Amino acid sequence: MxxxxxxxxxxxxxxxxxxxxxxxxxxxxxxxxxxxxxxxxxxxxxxxxxxxxxxxxxxxxDVEGAVLEIAEQMATEGAQLTSLVEGRTWVGKSGWSAAEELVDGFLEFWRRNDAILRVVDLGAAEGDKRFYKIRMKILNSVTNSLTESVKELQAKGKVDKDVSPAAMAGSLVAMLAAVASHQKGFQAWGVKQAELKPNLALLVHLGITGKKPTR
Amino acid sequence: MxxxxxxxxxxxxxxxxxxxxxxxxxxxxxxxxxxxxxxxxxxxxxxxxxxxxxxxxxxxxDVEGAVLEIAEQMATEGAQLTSLVEGRTWVGKSGWSAAEELVDGFLEFWRRNDAILRVVDLGAAEGDKRFYKIRMKILNSVTNSLTESVKELQAKGKVDKDVSPAAMAGSLVAMLAAVASHQKGFQAWGVKQAELKPNLALLVHLGITGKKPTR
DNA sequence: TACTTGTCCTGTCATGCCGTCAGCTTACCG
DNA sequence: CGGTAAGCTGACGGCATGACAGGACAAGTA
Known part of the structure; x- marks a missing residue:
C-alpha cells in the first residue's frame, strides 16, 4: 500500500x-x-x-495492466457513490427524491467513465478476478448501503420478510449499471433520457420499499 | 436473403x-x-x-466476422424468448408465474450462451451497429411484448399514466440481461440462485403491474 | 566547469501473428 | 478420362510484441 x-x-x-x-x-x-x-x-x-x-x-x-491501473483510479473516485444512498430515508417524498438522485448520480458517473467501465465489465464477466474486484469496489458501496436500507425497512415490518435484501440490492444496482452502459442504445431505440430516469427511479423505489412513491 | x-x-x-x-x-x-x-x-x-x-x-x-456469424445463429434461437411473454396475463396468480417463468427462461438462455453474449454486449456498448442489431433482435422480442403488456394495463387504468411503457420494459429487460451475465458474480458475492430468482420476478412484477404479486 | 550518479528514453532485434496469393489437391460430372 | 470448380496450404511481406543495452538528460558535487 x-x-x-x-x-x-x-x-x-x-x-x-x-x-x-x-x-x-x-x-x-x-x-x-x-x-x-x-x-x-x-x-x-x-x-x-x-x-x-x-x-x-x-x-x-501490457495493455491490460495499464487498463487495470486506470480502472483502479476510477474505482477510487467511484467510492463517493455511496453518498447517494448513505443516510437517506426511504419514506414519503424524500424517498422519491432519494431514488431520483441515486439514478441521476449513477447514470452520470457511468456516462463519464463509460469506456473504461465497458472493459471492466467484460473482464469481470470473463471471470478475471482483478476486474471483478474493481467492479465490486464501485458497486459494493452502493449495494451495501441499499442492502442495509432494505434490512431496516424489513425490521420495521414495512417490507415482506421473504425479500432477500442482498439479492434485491444487487439486482437493482446491476440494472442501473446495465441501463447506464447502454444509454446510447436506449436513445437509438426511441427512449429519451427524460423518460428513462423517472422509470428507473420508480423501479428502485418499488424494489426497496415495495410501494409506489408519493411524489 | x-x-x-x-x-x-x-x-x-x-x-x-x-x-x-x-x-x-x-x-x-x-x-x-x-x-x-x-x-x-x-x-x-x-x-x-x-x-x-x-x-x-x-x-x-476476420475474427469479428466469425463472431458475428455465431451471434446471428444464437439470435435466431433467441427469438423464441418471446414465447415467455406473449399471450400471458399479468393479473392474479398467473401474473406471478408469468414473472417467474420469464426470469427463469432468461437466465437459462443467458447461461447457455454466456461467452458469445459477453462479446455481443461489448460490441454493442462500443457502438458497433451490427452487434447492437443482434442484441436488439434478442431483447426486442421480449421488450416489445412487455411494452404491449404495460400499455394494455395502462389502457385499463391499472397502471399509472406517467409510466413510459417502453422505458419500463427496456429497463427490466436490461436488468435481466445484466444479472444474467453476472450470475457467477452474484454467487461469489454470497447471493444464491435460489434467492436471486424470486427477487427478480418480484421486480419484474412490480415494474409491469405496479403491484405486489399474489402468490 | 567538469565529473558523477541515477533516472529516463529509444534504436534495434528476435519472435510470432496477420492477411494474401499462387498453386496444389480433391471431388464431381459428362 | 479430362475438365472444372471447390477446397486447402506453404510461404511471404508487414506489423506488433517484448526484451535489452546503451545514449540523453537532469541534478547534485567538488
Missing part, C-alpha cells in the same frame, strides 16, 4: 517518469473511447503519447 | 466447405468460453480445427 510508483524493472519513478506514465494512461484512456478494446495496440498508445513502445513497457506489463 | 453460403472470394461452399466452416465456428465458440476475447487469435482457432489460418480467411474476413 505504499504510494511508491515503480517501473516494471524495479526502479523508482521520479517526477518526469510519473508524468510520462500518466500521459500514457491518459492516451490509453482516450484510445479506449474511440476504438474497440480489441484493437487498442501498444504502439498506437505510445505514438499518441509522443513516445516509443519500449517506454510503455517500462511502466506496464 | 439467399441461403447460399459463400466464401470471401465469391465461391459457393459445398458440403465439405460448409463442414469446415462450421468446425471453425464451433472451435471459435469454444475458444471464447475459455479465454479472453482480446486474446483469441486466428491461428489458435485454425490449429484447434486442424486446419490452417489461410482456410479461416477463406470463410471469414
Amino acid at each position: 505504499t504510494g511508491q510508483v515503480r517501473t516494471v524493472d524495479g526502479r523508482v519513478a521520479g517526477r518526469r517518469g510519473q508524468a510520462t506514465r500518466q500521459k500514457l494512461l491518459d492516451c490509453l484512456s482516450e484510445m479506449l473511447s474511440s476504438s474497440p478494446y480489441r484493437d487498442v495496440k501498444v504502439i498506437d498508445v505510445a505514438r499518441k503519447a509522443g513516445t516509443s513502445p519500449a517506454t510503455f513497457y517500462q511502466y506496464f506489463p | 439467399t441461403g447460399q453460403v459463400r466464401t470471401v472470394d465469391g465461391r459457393v461452399a459445398g458440403r465439405r466447405g460448409q463442414a469446415t466452416r462450421q468446425k471453425l465456428l464451433d472451435c471459435l465458440s469454444e475458444m471464447l468460453s475459455s479465454s479472453p476475447y482480446r486474446d483469441v487469435k486466428v491461428i489458435d482457432v485454425a490449429r484447434k480445427a486442424g486446419t490452417s489460418p489461410a482456410t479461416f480467411y477463406q470463410y471469414f474476413p
